[in-house]
Amino acid sequence: MARKRELSSETRQSILVLRNEGNSMREIAKKLKISYTGVYYSLQRTAQTGSNQSRKRSGRPRCTTEQEDKYIRVSSLRNRHLTGPQLTSSLNSTRKTPVSTSTVKRRLRDSGLQGRVAKKKPCRTNEKMLEECLTPSVKHGGGNVMVWGCFGAGKVGDLYRVKGILNKEGYHSILQRHAIPSGQRLIGANFILQQDNDPKHTSKLCKNYLEQKACDWGITHKATAKQDYTKITGLVVQERGVFLSNSGLLGASPDGTVSDECIIEVKCPWSVKNLTVRQAAAEKGDFFLQLDGESGSLTLRPTHPYWHQIQGNLQLTGASTCHLVVWTLSDLVILPVLKDPTWARNIDVLETFYKDIFLPKIL
Template identity: 30%
Template sequence: MAPHGKELSEDLKKRIVALHKDGLGYKKIAKTLKLSCSTVAKTIQRFNWTGSTQNRPRHGRPKKLSARAQRHIQRLSLGNRRMSAASIAAEVEGVGGQPVSAQTIRRTLHQIGLHGCRPRRKPLLKMMHKKARKQFAEDKQTKDMDYWNHVLWSDETKINLFGSDGVKRVWRQPGEEYKDKCVLPTVKHGGGSVMVWGCMSAAGTGELQFIEGTMNANMYCDILKQSMIPSLRRLGRRAVFQHDNDPKHTSKTTTALLKKLRVKVMDWPSMSPDLNPIEHLWGILKRKQEECKVSNIHQLRDVVMEEWKRTPVATCEALVNSMPKRVKAVLENDGGHTKY
């Protein structure tokens, strides 16, 4: 016997009708096809009434929200992207008087292509930052790869002993939240970290230097003389040096030193880490460091230096090759944030 409620195929319905037309009764048809008599009877009666074995259209449960209410929900969510589903439900109920659950709001937003996502963390861009970024992109949009290949990119970053400061996720089953593999170990005072200054170009990684204590303009000038200049010279006379607008980088002491050394410095828009390919190289370095399971600062320094030197030239080259796309993305977003 077929399970209760199971939909019959069109072929099976047509066989029922054909057997009935041949003169067989409900019981014989049911026995032949191993169906219940009621199923056979309903199929034949539906055919006699409608002249077809196909089911009539099913309308289902009517929508709780009207088209007007759905448009109102869409306006609220697009007007305030951080408004929760519960807040939108309360707003809709306050206007229309109709109680709506937060789940209904989520389902409605999903139908129009809106989904709750973790917002990307990006620097705060003011109008002057957007204008500067757009101007930079306009000036550089005609530069070919020969220009970008002669740029020495630089930056500072902090590398933690116990991983990054970002949000971590783990795959786990119910009841596994306290297993060793599913927890993120923490230590008092963060476990320690190191600050590093590094540089790179399309030809590969340059010098990497650890920063002891708080870096000031004088310390930065020492780094430039000891680590930046040797890396810059390897790029030839056409080399251009890039660093951001940190006060130590734009101080009178630093500016005077770079002028004395006759270093060509790229004009750089503030709040633009997405335009600096070395930012992605830091991410690669930190992921490599996390895989090594270091337990103290000395091991951390050794691993960081080793992984930095082992970085393939192809990785640096690929990052620099993305510069035309980065510039184009800034222009397309009118100086705003990009995916990089």
């Protein structure tokens, strides 16, 4: 049963006054809206003690002795970094019945010792500035150093110190002076540059520079690809210049012709220069060739820009076939692409676009 709230001193005094006026205990209980037993025990206590105050209670016996209380206090003063649980564990190691951490904290408060978080800097208030109440700290600082570096083939390349904030212009300079030269020195001309998607890396300035390197790669090795094509097929590649449409508004410049009915288009993809063509088609989802899983044959994707480039060349040159030559450092594939008669309607569309939209914008 829950313990009921004690009667206040004012209520006890009111009971005594009403009783002296001749009211019965039930009448007093009714007037003050308290229980009959409360009135009875209040009057009985007043008669026995001569006061309307509560009797002094014995309370629960202390679970620690004076010697243990002194041990708690002295241990805390000797090492102010000891926590309540640590003091409790130390005390309980010598007792049969353990005490709680709350009990130890009460003994500390009774001794005037309060729990505090150790300061890392002295504070001129009370004991906070005492050495035993402080936590040592080490100050660091003095600036920082940012460097750019690279590695490959078990070796390290240039290490460049970046001064200030590195922006796209600074990274473009690093690509020119350190990244590309280091790659060529460590691995060779066919190295692959790997980097994350940092905004500086994906900026137009840096992407265009790397794409220009890919264009330079294609231009540099196109002659080699043509020579390998001639060795394999025995066909001689002739340079023919630009072929114009009937209106003269559109032009096509294939990489060469081998007959009136056949032209060639050479591709030397930089991104897969170390792979075979079939590996590139199988591993790179955006490659312009697709590999048939059943037959193992290679075909040019009809949605790729190269498809439209070749069909445009076929329409304007009048040839019926284009030999698509795909060259890498380890492979060469010759893929015939036939003229698609339905693509011819794009000629009129392109000429209309040129006359009605493009030309007025530049005049």
